[in-house]
Amino acid sequence: MNMTLIGTTLAALLTIAVYSFLYKDNPFYKFAEHLVVGVSAGYYLVIYYYNFIDPTVVSPVFRLRIGGDAILLGGVDWWMALIPGLLGLILYARFFPKIGWVSRWALGIYVGGYSGLGIAPVMQARVLDQIRGGALPVHALHTGQGWTNLLLVVGLLGTLTYFFFSLKHKGVLGGLARIGIVFIMVGFGASFGYTVMSRVSLLIGRMNFLLHDWLRIV
Amino acid sequence: MRALLPALSLSVSVLLALFPPAGRAADAPLSEVVRETAAPAAVTGLQARDYLDNNDRGDKIELSWCLSADDGAGALSVLEYRVWRSQAPDEQGELVATLEPGTAAHVDTGVTPGVAYYYRVEAFDGALSSPAATAGPAVGRINLFQTSRLPVLVLSLAFFAMVIWFTRLAARGTNLFVRRIPGLNAVEEAVGRATEMGRPVLYVPGIGEIDDIQTIASLTILSHVAKIAAEYETPLIVPTARSVVMSAAEEVVKEAYAEAGHPDNYNPDNIRYLSDAQFAFAGAVSGIMMRERPAANLYLGAFWAESLLFAETGFETKAIQVAGTANVSQLPFFVTACDYTLLGEELYAASAYLSREPKLLGGLKGSDWMKVITICIIVAGVVLTALGVPQFGRWFFTQ
Amino acid sequence: MRREIPLAITFLAGMFMLVDFFVPHHRVSAAGEELKQWGTIVIAASILLGIGNLIRVHSKKIARRQSGWGFSLVCLSVMAVMLWFGMWPGAKLGPNPLVGSIAQGSYFNWMYLNMDVPLQGTMFSLLAFFIASAAYRAFRLRSPEASLLLISAIVVMLGRVPLGQLLTKGLPEKATLPWLTEAIMTYPNMAAFRGILMGAALGVMAMGLRIILGIERSYLGGEK
Numbered sequence: 001m002n003m004t005l006i007g008t009t010l011a012a013l014l015t016i017a018v019y020s021f022l023y024k025d026n027p028f029y030k031f032a033e034h035l036v037v038g039v040s041a042g043y044y045l046v047i048y049y050y051n052f053i054d055p056t057v058v059s060p061v062f063r064l065r066i067g068g069d070a071i072l073l074g075g076v077d078w079w080m081a082l083i084p085g086l087l088g089l090i091l092y093a094r095f096f097p098k099i100g101w102v103s104r105w106a107l108g109i110y111v112g113g114y115s116g117l118g119i120a121p122v123m124q125a126r127v128l129d130q131i132r133g134g135a136l137p138v139h140a141l142h143t144g145q146g147w148t149n150l151l152l153v154v155g156l157l158g159t160l161t162y163f164f165f166s167l168k169h170k171g172v173l174g175g176l177a178r179i180g181i182v183f184i185m186v187g188f189g190a191s192f193g194y195t196v197m198s199r200v201s202l203l204i205g206r207m208n209f210l211l212h213d214w215l216r217i218v
Numbered sequence: 219m220r221a222l223l224p225a226l227s228l229s230v231s232v233l234l235a236l237f238p239p240a241g242r243a244a245d246a247p248l249s250e251v252v253r254e255t256a257a258p259a260a261v262t263g264l265q266a267r268d269y270l271d272n273n274d275r276g277d278k279i280e281l282s283w284c285l286s287a288d289d290g291a292g293a294l295s296v297l298e299y300r301v302w303r304s305q306a307p308d309e310q311g312e313l314v315a316t317l318e319p320g321t322a323a324h325v326d327t328g329v330t331p332g333v334a335y336y337y338r339v340e341a342f343d344g345a346l347s348s349p350a351a352t353a354g355p356a357v358g359r360i361n362l363f364q365t366s367r368l369p370v371l372v373l374s375l376a377f378f379a380m381v382i383w384f385t386r387l388a389a390r391g392t393n394l395f396v397r398r399i400p401g402l403n404a405v406e407e408a409v410g411r412a413t414e415m416g417r418p419v420l421y422v423p424g425i426g427e428i429d430d431i432q433t434i435a436s437l438t439i440l441s442h443v444a445k446i447a448a449e450y451e452t453p454l455i456v457p458t459a460r461s462v463v464m465s466a467a468e469e470v471v472k473e474a475y476a477e478a479g480h481p482d483n484y485n486p487d488n489i490r491y492l493s494d495a496q497f498a499f500a501g502a503v504s505g506i507m508m509r510e511r512p513a514a515n516l517y518l519g520a521f522w523a524e525s526l527l528f529a530e531t532g533f534e535t536k537a538i539q540v541a542g543t544a545n546v547s548q549l550p551f552f553v554t555a556c557d558y559t560l561l562g563e564e565l566y567a568a569s570a571y572l573s574r575e576p577k578l579l580g581g582l583k584g585s586d587w588m589k590v591i592t593i594c595i596i597v598a599g600v601v602l603t604a605l606g607v608p609q610f611g612r613w614f615f616t617q
Numbered sequence: 618m619r620r621e622i623p624l625a626i627t628f629l630a631g632m633f634m635l636v637d638f639f640v641p642h643h644r645v646s647a648a649g650e651e652l653k654q655w656g657t658i659v660i661a662a663s664i665l666l667g668i669g670n671l672i673r674v675h676s677k678k679i680a681r682r683q684s685g686w687g688f689s690l691v692c693l694s695v696m697a698v699m700l701w702f703g704m705w706p707g708a709k710l711g712p713n714p715l716v717g718s719i720a721q722g723s724y725f726n727w728m729y730l731n732m733d734v735p736l737q738g739t740m741f742s743l744l745a746f747f748i749a750s751a752a753y754r755a756f757r758l759r760s761p762e763a764s765l766l767l768i769s770a771i772v773v774m775l776g777r778v779p780l781g782q783l784l785t786k787g788l789p790e791k792a793t794l795p796w797l798t799e800a801i802m803t804y805p806n807m808a809a810f811r812g813i814l815m816g817a818a819l820g821v822m823a824m825g826l827r828i829i830l831g832i833e834r835s836y837l838g839g840e841k
Contacts, residue, residue, distance in 0.1 A: 007731035014732060018501070018739040022746055025508040030688050033501045036736040038692040040495035041671055042699025043729055045664055049704070050719060052661035056654070084655040088662025094465060104623035104837050107428070107462070110656045111836060112627030114429030115825040116634030117653070122825075123377070124370045126818030130811050131592060135599025152808045153600055159812025160593055163563045165396050166586045180812065181762060184561070187809030188550035189766035190801045193773030195547075196748055203745035206738060274641035364641045371639060374822075381823055385832075427660060428836065431821045434828065438835040461667030462660060466836050487674055491667035497737040509685075523744065530747040533754075544817040546810050553766065554751045562813045566820030569833070577832045581823035588819050 012214040015206060057085035155183040257346040258296050259287035266337045266356035269325050276331030276360035282323045286341035286348060289319050295343060301326070302338040307354065310338060329358045377588050384587075385580025394579045401540055401558035402571050405439070408514035408538045409446045418453035418488075419443070420512035422528065423467060424519020424543065425459040425499060431566070432544050433463055436519035437470050438569035443516065444474030448483060456489045457506060459499040464491040500524035504531040517541040517556070518565060521548045529555030542568065624831040631829030671696075699728060769805075773798045 017032040087106040094103040134156045140146035158180030161173060169177040211218040261283040269278035281301065289296045296319045303326060304311020315324055329335055336354030340347040388394050412419045421443055423436040440456065447454040456471065458464040468489045475484040492502040504527060507515070515532040517525070518541070525541075525548040532539050533555050541552035542560030552559045560568065563585070570578035630652065637649035675689035702725040705717040719725050755767050775781035776798025785793040827833035 003727065007727060011731045011735035015735050015739045018736060018743070021504070022743065025505070030505065030685065031691060032736055033505045034688040034692040035695055035732060036495070036498040036740075037493050037502050037671070038695035039699055039728060039733045039736075040493045040498040041668055041692075042696040042703065043725075043733055044494045045668055045700060046703030046719060046725065048661040048664050052658055056658050057662075080651075084658035085662075087655060087659050091462070091465070091659065091663050091666065101619040101623075103465075104619075105626055106659050107466070107837065108623035108626035109630045109652075110462075110659050111428060111434070112630035112829060113634050113652050113656055115431070115627075115828040116631030117638075118429075118431060119635055119822050119825045119829075120367075120370055120374055120638040122818045122821050123374050124367070126814055127592065128369060128373065130815050131595055131599065134811060135596050135603060137603045138600055139604035148804055151804050153596070155805055155808025156812050156815075157593055157596065159809050160589050160816060163561075163812070163816035164586055164589060165399070165567055165582060167395070168397050180809075182765060183805045183809040184813065185762045185765040186769045186801065186805040187807075188553055189769030189771075190773045190798075190806040191547060192550040192554070192748075192752075192766065193770040193775075193798075194777065194802065195550075196752070196770075196774050197777055199742075199744040199748045202738070202742040206742045209735070270641055272641050273643050273646040275643040360643070361641050364639055367639055377819075377822060378826060381826055429656065431824045431828075434833065434836050435820075435824060438833065441835045458667075460660075461663040461665070461670075464670055465663075465666050469837070470835055487677065489670075490674055491670040494664070494667070495733070495737060497740040498733075501736070501740045523741065526744050526747050526751065527740070530750055544813075544820070546813050546817075549813075550766070550770075551748075551751060554755045562817035563820040566817070566824055569824075569835075578827070581827050581832075585816075585819040585823045589816065592815065 008214050012210055015210060053085075053088075057081050057088070154179065158183055258341045258343045258348045260348040261286050261299070261339050261341055261351045264337070264339050264351040264353040266335070266353040268357060268359050268361070270361055270364060270366070272364070274361050276358045277327060277329055279326045279329050279335060279337075279356045279358050280323070281326060281337055281339065281353070283339055283351060285320070285322050288341065288343065288348075295319070296341045297344045298342050300340045300342055300347065302340070302350070303329075304336050304338075305333065307336045307352075309336075310350075311336070316342075331358045331360060333357065376591070377584060380587050381581050381584030383580075384583035385577050388576030388579045388583075394576075394583055396567070396571055396579065396582060399560070399564055399567065399571055401542060401560040401564060402568050404538075404540050404558040405443060405516060405568075405572070406446060408516065408540055409443060409450065409452060411538055412513035413450040413452045415513045417511055417513035418455050419447055419514045419516065420503075420507065420510075420532075420537070421454060421456050421516045422503060422519070423456065423458060423463060424517070424521050425496060425524065426463075426520030427460050428462045428466060430520045432520040433460075435566050435569060437463075437466055439516075439518055439572065440467060441470045441474050442569075442572045444471045445478045448475040448478035448480045451480065451483060453485065454488060455506060455510065455512060457492050457499070457503050458490070459492060459494060459496070461491055461494075464489060496522065496524055497527075500527045503528060507531050507535050507537070511535055511537075513537050515539045517543070517552065518560070518568075519543065521545055521552075523548075526551040526555070532556075620834075620837075623837055624834070628829055628831060631825070635829075668696075695732075699725065702728065769801055773801055 014032050014035070017028040020026055021029045087109065090106045091103050094100045134153065136149035136153055138146055138150040138153055141150070158176050158178075160180070161176040162169075162180030162184065164173070164177070167173055208218070264281065264283040266279055266281050268276070269280035271278070286296050286299075298319065299315075299317040299321060300313060301315040301317065301324055302311050303314045314326055317324060326335075326337075334355035334357050336352065337356065338350035338352050340350045342348070384394070409419050421440055423440060424430070424433055426433040428434070444454055454471065456467050458467055468486065471489060472481075472484050472486075475481050493499045506512075507528075508531070512535075515528070515537045517528055517539070521528075521541075521543050522545065525543070525545075529539060529541065529552055539556040540558045540560075541556040542565040543549065543552065544562045544565055546562065549559065549561055566585075567582050570582040634649060634652065637645050672693065675693050677683075678689040679686045679693075702716055702723065703719055716724055752770065755763060755770070772794060775784065776794040776796075781794035781798070785795075790796055824833060828836075
């Protein structure tokens with residue numbers, strides 16, 4: 001049995017099953033959809049175990065390898081590895097009504113830690129660095145550079161004004177907000193147009209697989 | 219006897235000219251022979267100071283200097299820079315680094331914290347070394363504050379102060395005005411429409427993990443939507459792509475149903491984990507849209523390329539669609555396919571807007587006035603740059 | 618009590634990470650890195666919660682013979698098979714070295730490459746069709762803003778392909794489509810995105826502060 005040929009044929013049939021969705025929802029697509037949910041669920045479970053849980057918690061604590069080998073208690077810093085392991089276990093306390101509220105502790109560390117992580121670096125990268133980049137020299141209006149800088153500064157100020165929630169967008173504020181939405185829409189259109197070719201290339205890739213790798217007619 | 223010395227030196231010079239040592243042209247003119255015996259120019263402006271990085275053990279000292287004048291020029295071209303370190307000012311000490319020409323800085327690692335070191339830097343051209351530039355004493359210290367990040371601290375504290383002030387103001391009952399955000403009004407409208415048509419509401423909280431602030435913002439809005447759905451007795455389907463987000467969503471919706479007075483209507487099978495994989499999730503949600511036919515689709519949270527898949531499939535089913543994300547690259551797709559789109563910050567404003575809670579409005583107002591400060595700083599920067607003041611950019615440069 | 622402890626934990630974890638940004642002391646940095654790794658492990662460990670939900674929803678469907686229960690059976694079976702191929706310790710106990718391994722050549726890997734990858738890749742490629750239908754719908758100019766979006770999308774779309782260069786070949790440089798594309802991407806696009814990102818950043822910071830201070834608690838589940 002040529003596993004490669006079987007694999008390619010299977011992949012091609014599943015590809016066609018997904019494309020059938022473009023016509024309408026049908027049993028082939030439903031089959032493909034449930035298949036990919038099952039396969040990816042199994043995949044992530046196994047990968048998370050091998051890449052995260054085993055090297056950082058299971059191995060240091062137990063030195064147990066899936067597949068045999070003697071079990072030895074204690075590795076390097078095994079008690080440090082126990083803490084995240086326990087935190088992970090605590091999440092499952094939610095299934096026991098009496099102690100379910102303990103599961104919020106694990107969530108608290110994770111959400112709290114990453115919220116704190118998201119404050120100062122964001123201020124640095126998204127605000128300060130952007131202010132530095134945004135305050136451009138606009139006085140040299142006899143050069144092209146001066147005009148483009150002016151465009152960038154006005155666009156930035158307009159966009160910031162658009163997101164001002166404390167006052168109604170009327171008068172000067174309204175005008176500036178209007179400039180902002182103009183810039184935003186042009187920017188969105190550019191983003192949209194920019195992405196079209198990359199999406200089409202994905203389609204070309206799949207067609208290439210079907211026609212070249214599977215049917216060998218191209 | 220007196221004539222012997224000049225005769226000797228003359229003959230030595232003639233001999234050197236006729237039989238030059240290796241590395242020099244045999245017929246080099248006398249002037250070049252004389253020049254070869256001079257050393258390259260020394261480096262200038264040598265400074266040594268404690269090096270501050272994010273993992274400070276006090277064991278690094280930073281050296282900086284201006285390049286030797288002979289760096290990259292002519293026959294006295296510098297081949298390397300040599301860095302010497304000692305613990306006494308008049309000792310040469312040990313050679314700690316040899317650096318390529320063109321290098322004007324070096325970080326000396328492995329120094330003992332608290333000990334004073336003296337540095338010498340020489341330019342070496344292959345034969346002779348320049349006079350040493352010296353610097354010191356420099357001491358490696360474990361620092362407690364990264365001074366280059368002071369601007370970040372200042373602005374962050376100013377921001378916090380504003381948020382807290384406005385929160386207090388709102389808590390005291392002052393009416394804080396927030397302008398109308400059409401997308402957020404549409405959320406309630408969408409649920410109402412689904413109720414009229416007797417079909418469910420689909421709420422996708424994005425595919426971000428729970429540490430993504432967009433996901434948390436989405437869960438806050440979900441709480442509000444779930445309350446309305448509970449009151450109208452409309453089924454609410456919440457597919458998730460992350461396990462922790464699923465369990466958080468379960469708690470949020472269950473609590474919302476309980477608060478609305480309909481705890482029995484809560485259906486745990488409507489909060490579904492589908493897949494961690496981006497497109498497996500997208501395919502499965504598309505399947506839900508085609509089979510269960512929700513009349514209102516709400517996409518609020520962190521989305522990536524699958525955003526267009528949702529929006530277009532939802533459009534085919536003629537559902538009313540409201541989207542919101544701070545991933546700017548996906549906003550264009552939502553804008554073209556959905557009825558209302560919340561752009562970036564509007565998603566974060568949603569929790570304050572929908573609940574009208576004073577504590578949340580305070581945050582919104584703080585952000586707003588921080589924007590005003592930012593606009594003022596930018597305008598000031600533009601004006602200062604126009605007037606030729608260069609320090610502006612430097613104050614905002616942080617590491 | 619039940620409420621206070623998680624909020625206190627959130628506050629401490631958040632403040633610590635905030636302080637870590639400003640304090641370069643090596644012990645603080647090391648602790649910060651450790652905390653981040655703990656977070657990753659907690660999330661990885663939580664996968665069973667999701668899998669549990671998946672099994673529960675699909676098993677109910679199978680047990681009640683609801684419409685589409687056959688597909689639910691497919692889903693659960695395939696997941697079980699993937700688990701078996703990836704985790705079965707029989708690799709060393711049994712005769713087949715391709716089971717219980719995730720290495721290249723193993724059954725697990727074969728299923729991943731021939732089922733997961735083509736299925737997800739094809740779903741991704743559906744976007745080519747959807748982007749066309751979205752663009753077509755945008756032609757129905759709903760508002761002045763939509764027409765701006767449309768015009769700039771067309772300019773950039775054409776400017777990126779050889780057709781665009783061909784269409785405006787003879788014109789002065791500043792009127793050619795590729796030049797216009799470059800100009801639009803560099804100026805309005807950048808200015809707008811900078812503004813949106815800055816506003817969003819302030820929203821993130823405000824929200825982060827509210828979470829750390831315990832004002833925003835919805836992710837913990839309700840108000841009680």
